[in-house]
Amino acid sequence: MLVKLKGQTAIITGAASGIGAQTALLFSQEGANVVLVDLNSCSKTLAAIQETRKDAVFLECLGDIRDPEFVSATIARASDKFGELHILVNNAGTCSRLGLDTMTLDMWDRDMETNVKAAFLFIQSVVYPHMIEQKYGRIINISSVSGLNGGVTSGGKKDGRSGPAYSASKGAIIALTKWVAKELGEHGITCNSVAPGATESAITAGVEYDVGGQAIKRIGTPSDIAEAILYFATSESGYTTGQVLKVDGGYSFG
Template sequence: MRLKNEVAIITGAASGIGQAVAVQFAEEGAKVVLVDLNSCEKTIGLLNGAEYLECLGDIRDPEFVKATVNRTAEKYGEVHILVNNAGTCSRLDLEDMTLEMWDRDLDTNLKATFLFTQAVVYPHMKEAGYGRIVNISSVSGINGGVTSGGNEKNGRSGPAYAASKGGVIALTRWVAKELGQYGITCNSVAPGATLTAITAGVQYDTSNQVIDRMGDANDIANAVLYFSTKEAGYTTSQVLKVDGGVSIG
C-alpha cells in the first residue's frame, strides 16, 4: 500500500478525475479528504470502507479553503498530499468571452490552486518537512487549447481555460523551486481529451493521436498516484502530459 496512513486532500472529488484519484488513493491506504461543491456520496460509495472526510464548499473562497485544511489537520494531525483537481472549462471563443466566464475559470482553476497550496504548506507541510502537491493542468495550457472534431464553434476549450491552465503550470514550477528545500515536491499532470463532465457533449477527433481514443479518469489518476508517492521524492517541477500522444507533433 503505497500511501498507507497518508492524508490526502483532493479537490473536485465528487466525480471524474477527482473521484478516480480518491478511489485509487484509498486503495493504496490513504485517508482521503473529499472536497467539492457537490455531494461526494457516489465517491464515498466506492471507497470500500476507507477512512474519509467530506468537505463541501466553494474552493474559490479563502475562508472555506482555510477551514478545510484546518479540519483535516485537526482530525488527522498532518496533511501529506494535496491534489488540486477541481476545474471549470468555458468554451466561448475570444469574441464571445465574457468577464464572468473569464473570472470563473481563472478563479476555479488557478486561484483555488494557489489558495489550497498556501494553506497546506504553511504551516503543515513545511513543519513536517514533507509534502506532495499535484496540480491538474491541461495540454490546453501548453498548446493553447485542444480543438474538437470538426472545429465547430465553441468546441475548443476557450482562452480563459487555456490561460488558467498555463498559469497552473507556471505556479507548479514556481512552487517546486520554492519548496524543495522543505522536502515538498510539486508536479503537474496535463490531460489531453479525457472523458469527464467537462468534455460531455464535445466530440474530439483522436485520429491524429498515437493512441486513438479519449482518455479516461483512471489514466489521469495513475499519473497523479506516482507523483504522490514517496518514491517520487526526486521528481519535482514536472508537467506530465497524459494525452494519447497528441502533443508529439
C-alpha cells in the same frame, strides 16, 4: 498487498466525479486517508470507496474552493481529524468554451478563479504551516495540454476548442507548479503537474473529439489520469519536481 500511501492523508479537490473521484478511490485503495472537497455531494465517490475498502477513513468538505475562508476551514478540519497532511491534488476546474468575441468577464473570472486562485489558496494553506513543519509534501496540480498548446480542438470544430480563459488558467497552473517546486524543494516538498488531453469528464461531456492525430485512438479515462497522479503522490517520486506530465494518448510529443 503493498500499498503505496499507507497512513498518509490526501486532499483532493473536485472529488465528486471524474478524475477527482477516481483519484480519491485509487488513493484510498493505496491506504490513504482521503479528504474529498467539492461544491457538490461526494456521495457516489464515498460509496465506491467504502465498497472497495471497508476500513476506509475519509472526510467530506463541501463548499466553494474560491472562498479563502472555506479553504482555511477545510485544511483545519483535515488537520484536526488526521494530523499531518501529506498530499494535495488540485483537480477541480471549469471550462468556458467560448471565443474572445463572446467571452464575458464573469466567465473569464470563473475559470481563472476556480482553476488558478483556488489552487493557490489550497497550496498556501496546506504548506504553511503543515508541510513546512513536517518537511514533507506532495503537491499535484492538474493542468491540461490546453495550457501548453492554446487549446485542444474538438473534431476540428472551433466551438469545441477550450476557451481562452481555460487555456490561460491551465498555463498559469503550470507556471505556478514550477515556481512552487523551486521555492519549496529544500523543505522536502515536491510540486508537479499532470496535463491530461481529452478525457472523459463533466467538462468534456457531449463533446466529440477527433483522435485521428493521436498515437492511441481513444480519449482518456479518469483512471488513466489518476494513475499518473498516484506516481507524483508517492514517496518514490521524491527526486521529481517541477515537471509537467502529459497524459494525452500521444496527442503531443516533445
